[in-house]
Amino acid sequence: MKLFNSFKVVFLISVMSITAVLPAIAGEGMWLPLLLKAFNEEEMQEMGMKMTAEDIYSVNQGSLKDAIVHFGGFCTAEVVSDQGLLLTNHHCGYSEIQSHSTLQSNYLRDGFWAGNVGEELPNPGLFARFIDRIIDVSEIVLEGTSEASTDADRQAIIKQNIAAYESTVTLGTGEGIQVKPFFNTNQYFAFVTVTYDDVRLVGAPPESIGKFGADTDNWEWPRHTGDFAFFRIYAGPNNEPAGYSPENKPYSPKHHLPISLDGVEEGDFTLIFGFPGRTNQYLPSFAIEQTLNVLNPAKIEIRDNALEVVGKAMREDPAIKLKYASKFASIANYWKKWIGESLGLEKTGAIEKKKTFESELIKRDPAAQAVLDAFQQLYAQREVSAKVTDYFSEIAGRNVEMLRVAGLAKRLVSAMENGGEEAYTGFAGRLKPYLTNLYKNYDATVDQAVFTRLMGLYQSNLDSKYVPASLSGDINGLGSRIYASSAFASGERVMELLEMSPDQAVNAMKSDPAYRFYQEMSDKYQESASSQYDEISIQLDSLQSIYMKMQMDAFPERKFWPDANSTMRVTYGQVNGYAPKDGVWYNPVTHLDGMVAKYVPDDYEFDVADKLLELYDSKDYGSYATAEGKIPVCFLGSNHTTGGNSGSPAIDAYGNLIGLNFDRVWEGTMSDINYDKSICRNIMVDARYILFIVDKFAGATHLIDEMDLVHPKAGLMNGSNKSQSIDGQSQCCDQGSACCNQSQSCCNQKKGLFKRRKKCCNTKS
Ligand code: ARG
Numbered sequence: 001m002k003l004f005n006s007f008k009v010v011f012l013i014s015v016m017s018i019t020a021v022l023p024a025i026a027g028e029g030m031w032l033p034l035l036l037k038a039f040n041e042e043e044m045q046e047m048g049m050k051m052t053a054e055d056i057y058s059v060n061q062g063s064l065k066d067a068i069v070h071f072g073g074f075c076t077a078e079v080v081s082d083q084g085l086l087l088t089n090h091h092c093g094y095s096e097i098q099s100h101s102t103l104q105s106n107y108l109r110d111g112f113w114a115g116n117v118g119e120e121l122p123n124p125g126l127f128a129r130f131i132d133r134i135i136d137v138s139e140i141v142l143e144g145t146s147e148a149s150t151d152a153d154r155q156a157i158i159k160q161n162i163a164a165y166e167s168t169v170t171l172g173t174g175e176g177i178q179v180k181p182f183f184n185t186n187q188y189f190a191f192v193t194v195t196y197d198d199v200r201l202v203g204a205p206p207e208s209i210g211k212f213g214a215d216t217d218n219w220e221w222p223r224h225t226g227d228f229a230f231f232r233i234y235a236g237p238n239n240e241p242a243g244y245s246p247e248n249k250p251y252s253p254k255h256h257l258p259i260s261l262d263g264v265e266e267g268d269f270t271l272i273f274g275f276p277g278r279t280n281q282y283l284p285s286f287a288i289e290q291t292l293n294v295l296n297p298a299k300i301e302i303r304d305n306a307l308e309v310v311g312k313a314m315r316e317d318p319a320i321k322l323k324y325a326s327k328f329a330s331i332a333n334y335w336k337k338w339i340g341e342s343l344g345l346e347k348t349g350a351i352e353k354k355k356t357f358e359s360e361l362i363k364r365d366p367a368a369q370a371v372l373d374a375f376q377q378l379y380a381q382r383e384v385s386a387k388v389t390d391y392f393s394e395i396a397g398r399n400v401e402m403l404r405v406a407g408l409a410k411r412l413v414s415a416m417e418n419g420g421e422e423a424y425t426g427f428a429g430r431l432k433p434y435l436t437n438l439y440k441n442y443d444a445t446v447d448q449a450v451f452t453r454l455m456g457l458y459q460s461n462l463d464s465k466y467v468p469a470s471l472s473g474d475i476n477g478l479g480s481r482i483y484a485s486s487a488f489a490s491g492e493r494v495m496e497l498l499e500m501s502p503d504q505a506v507n508a509m510k511s512d513p514a515y516r517f518y519q520e521m522s523d524k525y526q527e528s529a530s531s532q533y534d535e536i537s538i539q540l541d542s543l544q545s546i547y548m549k550m551q552m553d554a555f556p557e558r559k560f561w562p563d564a565n566s567t568m569r570v571t572y573g574q575v576n577g578y579a580p581k582d583g584v585w586y587n588p589v590t591h592l593d594g595m596v597a598k599y600v601p602d603d604y605e606f607d608v609a610d611k612l613l614e615l616y617d618s619k620d621y622g623s624y625a626t627a628e629g630k631i632p633v634c635f636l637g638s639n640h641t642t643g644g645n646s647g648s649p650a651i652d653a654y655g656n657l658i659g660l661n662f663d664r665v666w667e668g669t670m671s672d673i674n675y676d677k678s679i680c681r682n683i684m685v686d687a688r689y690i691l692f693i694v695d696k697f698a699g700a701t702h703l704i705d706e707m708d709l710v711h712p713k714a715g716l717m718n719g720s721n722k723s724q725s726i727d728g729q730s731q732c733c734d735q736g737s738a739c740c741n742q743s744q745s746c747c748n749q750k751k752g753l754f755k756r757r758k759k760c761c762n763t764k765s
C-alpha cells in the first residue's frame with residue numbers, strides 16, 4: 001500500500017521542530033543528550049540544575065555521559081570510581097548472581113562481596129557499552145526518500161543510505177555504530193559506541209535486601225528495596241576493550257560519578273541518565289483501546305496461568321525455587337505491569353484524552369481525519385491476528401521453554417538449509433552458552449506442567465482455525481508423549497545434538513517430536529495469522545510515521561520528545577510525592593523503620609537479615625543517616641522512565657549520584673503509553689542506603705574507600721561557596737563538590753568534568 005503517497009506527505013529532511021517554544025510539562029520526556037542545549041537546558045536550570053548541557057553531554061571533553069553504560073543491552077549502569085566500579089540494580093545483575101550460586105554457596109540468599117579484585121567473578125556474554133558520540137544523520141539517511149513511490153521503496157532507500165553512511169565511519173577497537181530511527185522514521189541519529197566485554201561481579205546484597213518485598217512490592221510505593229549490585233569493567237593493557245582475560249586490569253574511566261552524602265528532599269532537582277527501552281506516547285486512541293480491551297487481558301491471562309504452575313512447583317521444592325527464581329520474577333514483572341497499566345489507562349481516562357486530542361488535531365489539520373479513519377480500520381483488521389501473535393509468542397516463544405528451544409532449533413535448521421555448514425556452525429556456536437545457561441535452570445517436569453496448562457488455553461481461547469490439529473485431542477497425553485522422548489526436554493541431549501555433525505544434527509532435530517510439534521504450531525500460526533499481522537503492521541508503521549509528523553506540525557508550540565528506542569536519554573524532574581487516590585498523599589521518602597515494620601520472619605518476600613535488624617536496634621548508622629537520625633531507603637521523583645532505565649543513576653543539580661533508579665509506581669505504570677505528570681513517578685534507592693549496606697552491613701569498606709563521597713549541600717547551608725567546616729572536622733571546597741577531612745585541603749581539579757571546581761587533596765602528598 002502506498003500510504004506515503006496517498007496522504008501526500010512530504011518528509012522533512014533535517015531536524016524538525018527545533019523551534020519549539022512552550023515549556024514541556026516538566027517531568028515528561030526522554031530527551032536526546034546532544035539536543036539538551038536546544039531543548040532543555042533553560043528549563044532544567046530553572047528547575048534548579050547547576051550544570052550546563054555541555055557538562056552532561058560533550059564530545060570534546062569528559063562529561064556525565066562518559067560515566068553511563070548500557071549494561072548487557074537491557075539495563076543501565078554507571079561508573080562510580082576511577083577503577084571502573086559499576087553500580088546497577090540487583091535485578092539487572094540477577095541472572096549473573098544466580099549463575100554463580102549453588103544451594104551450598106547461595107549468593108542470591110546470602111549476598112556476595114569480593115574481598116579484593118582477585119575475587120571478582122567474570123560473566124561471559126555480559127557487556128558494558130559506552131556512547132562515544134551521537135550524530136544527527138537525518139539528512140544523509142532520508143536523502144532521496146521524497147521521490148519514493150511506495151513504502152517499500154522508501155525503506156529500501158533508507159537502508160541503502162544507512163549502509164553507505166556506516167561504511168564511511170572508521171571504527172577503533174571495541175567501537176561500533178548504530179543508526180536508529182526517531183519520531184517513527186522522521187529523524188535518524190547515529191551512535192558510536194565502545195563496548196567492554198569483561199565485566200565482573202563485585203558485590204551484591206542478599207535478596208532480603210536487594211529484592212525486599214519481591215513481587216508483592218514490585219511496581220509499588222511505599223517501597224523498601226535495596227535494589228543494587230556492583231560490577232567492574234576490566235580492560236586490556238592500554239585501557240582498551242578486550243575479551244575476558246585474567247591479565248585484564250580495572251578500567252580507568254573518562255568520568256565517574258561522585259556520590260552525595262547529603263540526601264534529598266521534596267523539590268530537589270533530579271536527572272536520570274540511561275537507556276530507556278520502548279515507549280508509545282503518540283499512538284491514536286484505537287491502539288490504546290485495543291491494548292486495554294484485548295491484548296493486555298490476553299497476555300495477563302496467559303501469565304496468570306504460567307505463574308500459578310511455576311509458583312506451585314517453587315513452593316514445593318527449594319531446588320526448583322533456586323532454578324526458577326529469575327524466570328518467575330521476570331514473568332511476574334510484566335504480568336503485574338500490564339495489570340497496572342490497564343488500571344492506570346482506565347483511571348486517567350487515557351482513551352478520552354486521546355480522543356479529545358484527536359479532535360483538536362483535526363481542527364488544526366483536517367487531513368488528520370483521513371489518517372485517523374485509516375488507523376481505525378487497520379487496527380480493527382489487525383485485532384485478531386495481533387491476539388494470536390501474542391498467544392504464539394508468549395506460549396511457544398517464551399513460557400514453554402522446550403518449545404522456545406525447538407524454535408531456535410528451527411532457525412538452526414534453516415541456517416543449514418540456506419547458508420550451509422558455515423552458517424550452521426556459526427549459529428550453533430552462539431547458541432551453546434545461551435542453552436547451557438537455560439538448561440542449568442530447567443526442569444522438564446515443571447516445563448511439562450506449563451506446556452499442558454498453556455496449550456489448554458491456546459486450544460480453548462483461540463478460534464479453531466488458529467489452533468494446530470494435535471491440540472484438538474488429549475493435551476495431557478500429548479505433553480507426556482513429547483516430554484518423554486524429545487531431546488529438547490533435556491539439557492544433556494541438546495548438548496549431544498550440538499556435538500553431532502551438522503547433517504546428523506539437522507536430521508535428528510527434524511524428527512524430534514517437540515520440533516515437529518513446534519513446526520506444526522508455527523505453520524498454523526504463519527498460515528492463519530502471521531502474514532496478515534505483518535502486512536498490516538507495515539502499513540500501520542507507515543501511517544504512524546505520517547501521523548507523528550502531523551502532530552508535530554500541528555502543535556508547533558509543544559516540545560516533542562522521541563519515543564524511547566533503547567538509545568541514550570536524559571530525563572529530569574524533581575523529588576516529589578503523589579496522591580494515589582482521593583484523600584491520600586504519599587511522601588517521597590521511605591526509611592529503614594518502614595522496612596522493619598514490613599518484616600515477616602522467614603517469609604520469602606519480607607524477611608529481614610539479623611545483621612540488619614541489629615544495626616537498626618543499635619542505630620549504628622555511620623554518616624549515612626538523615627538529620628532526624630533515620631536511614632533513608634527509597635525515594636520518588638517525577639522523572640519519566642521506562643524498562644531499560646533500571647540501574648540508571650539519579651543525579652543531583654551538580655552531577656553527583658543521589659540514587660539508583662529501579663522501578664515506577666503502580667498508579668503510573670501506564671506512563672509508556674500515556675504519561676501523566678500528576679501520578680507517574682519513578683522509584684530510586686537512596687545512595688546513602690547503598691553506602692550504609694556496603695559499609696555497615698557487608699563491611700566492604702574497601703569499596704567505600706574507592707568511591708568519592710561528597711557533601712554538595714554543605715556549602716549551600718549559608719549560601720556561600722567558600723571553604724567552611726562542617727562538624728568541626730571537614731571543610732568544603734566548593735558549592736556542590738567535595739568536603740575534605742582534616743588531613744586534606746582544597747586544590748584545583750586538573751581534569752574531568754568538574755575542572756572549574758576545587759577538590760580535596762591530601763595535605764601530605
Ligand atoms: N518492576 C521493575 C522493572 O520493571 C523491577 C523488576 C524486578 N523485580 C521483581 N520483583 N521482578 O524491571
Ligand code: ASP
Pocket residue numbers: 075641642643644645646647662663664
Ligand atoms: N524496572 C524497570 C527496568 O528494569 C524500570 C521501569 O520499568 O521503570 O528497567
